[in-house]
Amino acid sequence: MIILGIDPGFAIVGWAVIESHRGNTRPVAYGAIRTPAHTLLESRLAMIESDLCEIIDKYKPDEMAIEELFFNTNITTGIAVAEARGVILCTAYKRNIKISEYTPLQVKQAVVGYGKAEKHQVIAMVTSILKLPGPPKPDDTADAVAIALCHAQCAGSAMGKYFNKR
Secondary structure, eight states, rough: OOEEEEEESEEEEEEEEEETTTEEEEEEEEEEOOOTTTOHHHHHHHHHHHHHHHHHHHOOOOOEEEOOOOSSSSSSHHHHHHHHHHHHHHHHTTTTOEEEEEHHHHHHHTSOTTTTTOHHHHHHHHHHHHSSSSSOHHHHHHHHHHHHHHHHHHHHHHHHHHHHHO
């Protein structure tokens, strides 16, 4: 199974493609979609859609795992991220890619074994699990790798089916 992991955002969208087969997981590609600051939001959303379509066309993922939104204090930023997330979900849906969603706690639990793990622990684990030459950069990309790994572990399990009732 080819999995596309997505850490949604509007300035930076982290993405990772991994291949998972019978418990063996290998990295295929990872990176970040970046949109320029001081650009209209609708233009940034169109850039995200276009770049995501290129990634989907190139790697042909079977499934997509995306992080659910977690709002901190800045609701304005949260709304823009939610709009970008909507574009990402719609793009995957139009390409007939199965979508699964995971909370940050679920991702950390699956990758590190502790739901309140710190960012540096998650980065260290994804680097170790996939035997990467170095930590994925930026952090949004490392998060996308973790989301894809979470899905690889949970997709066929009862827990994965419980949390992703689609």
